[in-house]
Amino acid sequence: MTKTEHKPKAKVLVSYVYTDHKAYCRHLYPRSYFQLSYEPRECCYVDGRKIPALDSLPTSEQIAAVGRNYAIKQARAGDYTHILFLDFDVWPQRDTIQRLLAANTDIAGGLVAARGNVYHPIAHRYSDETTLERIKLHQRDCKGTITTGGVAAACMLVTRRVFEFVDLDDYYGPETIPGRFTADDEFFCIKALTKLGVRPKLVCNVRPWHYAEDGYKYKCFEEAKKWDANEKLS
Numbered sequence: 171m172t173k174t175e176h177k178p179k180a181k182v183l184v185s186y187v188y189t190d191h192k193a194y195c196r197h198l199y200p201r202s203y204f205q206l207s208y209e210p211r212e213c214c215y216v217d218g219r220k221i222p223a224l225d226s227l228p229t230s231e232q233i234a235a236v237g238r239n240y241a242i243k244q245a246r247a248g249d250y251t252h253i254l255f256l257d258f259d260v261w262p263q264r265d266t267i268q269r270l271l272a273a274n275t276d277i278a279g280g281l282v283a284a285r286g287n288v289y290h291p292i293a294h295r296y297s298d299e300t301t302l303e304r305i306k307l308h309q310r311d312c313k314g315t316i317t318t319g320g321v322a323a324a325c326m327l328v329t330r331r332v333f334e335f336v337d338l339d340d341y342y343g344p345e346t347i348p349g350r351f352t353a354d355d356e357f358f359c360i361k362a363l364t365k366l367g368v369r370p371k372l373v374c375n376v377r378p379w380h381y382a383e384d385g386y387k388y389k390c391f392e393e394a395k396k397w398d399a400n401e402k403l404s
Contacts, residue, residue, distance in 0.1 A: 182211040182267055182327070183250040187237025189218065189225050192258040195381045197399040199258060205403070208267035211254075214241045232343050235354035238323060239338040246334060253333055255355075257324035259285075261379040261387070261403060269376045270327035276368045277328050277359060279321025280376030281312055283390035285383075291390050292322035293372050299363065302350065309391045312374045319363075321370045323355030325378050332368055336361045 184203060203213050216237040218224045227233045238255055245253050254267060260282065263269070270278040284290040291312060294304040296319040304319065338358060344351045352360070362368040379387040379395075386394045 178251075179210065180251045180271055181249060182208060182252045182254050183214050183241060183245045183248065184211055184254045184256055185214045185216070185238060185241035186256060186258055187216045187224075187234055187241075188258050189233055191230065191233070194383050195259040198261055198381065198403070201403055202256065202261055205262060205264055206267055207264045208271075211267065212250075214244050216240045229343050231354045232341075234323070235338040235341045235357075238354065238358075239341075242333050242337045245330070251330050253328045255323040255326045255328070257322075257380075259381040260324050261381065262325060263376065263378065266325065266376055266378065267327065270373055273315050273371050273373050275315075275329075275371045276332045276366070277321065277326065277362060277370035278315075278373050279318075279323075279327075279370055280325035280378055281372060281374050281390045282322040282324045282378060283380050283388040285380055285388060286386075288388050288390055288392060288394055291372075292324065293318050293320060295319045302347070302360065307372075312372065312391065314375075315371050315373050317369050318372045319369070320356040320359045321372050323358065324380065325376065326355065326370075332362050332366060335365055 221236060224233060224236060241253055282292045284292055291307050293307050297303045297305050338354055341354050341357050346352055346357060359370050377390050379389055381387045385396055387397045388394050
């Protein structure tokens with residue numbers, strides 16, 4: 171590339187998956203999409219109208235996998251350079267996409283707190299990549315941008331290099347890998363590692379709110395706050 175040439179700007183497909191299991195946070199969408207300031211981006215909203223069997227799947231992991239897989243196929247068919255997987259119960263920072271793009275990596279995740287515990291990030295390292303034994307991340311670990319074993323697809327940016335070759339066609343639920351609980355987003359990251367040698371990075375200055383049915387929203391290593399459907403969102 172010469173000095174006068176410019177790298178094309180990333181085009182991002184933002185993926186949402188909805189069933190009535192997430193009815194409690196219905197007020198977040200589509201405001202969470204319009205909250206994002208990055209352009210160009212487009213929305214891929216997946217619910218039971220697009221996948222009639224979605225509501226009847228036995229686990230939330232399978233619902234997420236089938237919905238996210240739909241977005242992957244849409245992105246492959248289009249001219250998108252990235253997919254941002256964003257959960258329905260997540261409220262992002264305005265510059266989430268810009269911050270994840272700045273990591274300049276193939277899988278970049280935000281620091282998402284587990285519902286119910288601000289000190290439990292949905293991310294991990296492995297003590298051994300062959301045994302896939304997970305190591306919990308602590309606050310002292312989560313500074314800057316760090317390489318991990320898995321990050322939450324609740325807020326995860328993936329490049330075309332990955333989603334062209336990695337999907338969730340062969341994910342059948344938490345027991346897909348015998349003898350362990352494997353969520354769909356971890357399974358996706360494991361496939362990216364084994365097929366492409368890609369390890370996800372956790373971008374620790376991306377900290378969305380994670381909403382829970384208990385009436386609280388959680389921001390990793392920061393705070394929990396009460397919420398209601400009429401709250402002011404910013």
